[in-house]
Amino acid sequence: MEEYILLIDTEDAKGLVYNISKVLFANNLNIEQNSEYVDKETNKFFMRSVITGNISKNILLKELTEVLPKNAEIKLNKKAKKDVVILATKESHVLGDLLIRYIDGELNANIKAVIANHEDLRDLVEKFDIPFTCISADGMSREDHEDKVIQRINDYEPEVIVLAKYMRILTPKFVETFPKKVLNIHHSFLPAFIGANPYKQAHKRGVKIIGATAHYVTNDLDEGPIIFQDVVNVDHTYSWEDMRKAGRNVEKIVLSNAFQLLLDDKVFVHGNQTVIL
Known part of the structure; x- marks a missing residue:
């Protein structure tokens, strides 16, 4: 059957x-x-x-x-597990959470590889017996670096690509190569607090809510169809480090929930919106 x-x-x-x-x-x-x-x-x-x-x-x-x-x-x-490639840079919290959920059998996925532009996360990934490839961008144009990343991704023929805090702006070529396949996560401070340490900026402004948004990647930076969002409450007693910890926790939850919706074929793209069934 x-x-x-x-x-x-x-x-x-x-x-x-x-x-x-x-x-x-x-x-x-x-x-x-x-x-x-x-x-x-x-x-x-x-x-x-x-x-x-x-x-x-x-x-x-x-x-x-x-x-x-x-x-x-x-x-x-x-109804079967989808092949997945994860892109990462240096931050480990989102990637580590996904790998633990994967090993625990929570994700209906086959994580084929992790590709990063720095070596920092190699030890973490290889502890889970998942192939890790570093493609450094040092001394390369964005286009040349991306071509190498695309070539490596194509080796695995993934159905879903997850940006686990991959800190590179993708070109239109990348988006067009993998339409409706790339999932990204960003904190709720965009576009209010851009640049170095948004949590320090938020702390100075007395922010009371920290959230995260998971969305499809399009050519409009961080403006693709939204798949999942969540927030946590903070107050004046939080240091900026506490805010960062709360933000990272909500990022993990939001990305994993959005990822599971994609793995379960529950997401329709409707214009710049999504319908979740």
């Missing part, structure tokens, strides 16, 4: 759920879980179904295409 995730993104119309269910029934498939959403403003319909049975993928996709509006986006993914 096979288990698949069916994802449908199309114009809304009467009878969609009935027509989809009829095709699934005719193919002797069972719906184990189902979620739907209609955006009234754009007349868009989104559906995620977990289905089981003996599936003939080509036949099923053909029959679904015949009953759905033109230009409907249909994806049928086998």
Whole structure:
């Protein structure tokens, strides 16, 4: 018995759920879980179904295409672990959290490799028996360095790429090479506190909330479709070091939650927004 995730993104119309269910029934498939959403403003319909049975993928996709509006986006993914590559620089808190969750079996992923532009995290990564590659950017243009990173990523053919505090601005070429595949995390201080030590700046301003945002990477820096966010409360008793600790903790939680949503095929991109089903 096979288990698949069916994802449908199309114009809304009467009878969609009935027509989809009829095709699934005719193919002797069972719906184990189902979620739907209609955006009234754009007349868009989104559906995620977990289905089981003996599936003939080509036949099923053909029959679904015949009953759905033109230009409907249909994806049928086998429920399995996704291949993942992580990019990192020097900060260990987010990467370490992901590696621990991975070893504990919390993530529906195969982490194929960690690629970094510094050697600092090699020992950490190799403790988990995961390949580590350092591609230094010293003396290289951004484009030349990125070409080497892209080449190395392609060796692993990942379905998801995670930026675990990878402190490099990606070029349009990189984004276009891996569309809707790159997950990033940033703290909530952007764009208010930019540059060196934003936590010191936030402490001086008396910030009361610290948060983090996980999002797809686009050509607009830190403005891609948001997948997950969270916040923690702080007060006047917090030093800037305490604020940094709180910020790092929320970054870990936000990134891991967003990562799991991608691994479970629960994220639809809708313009510059996301629909989570």
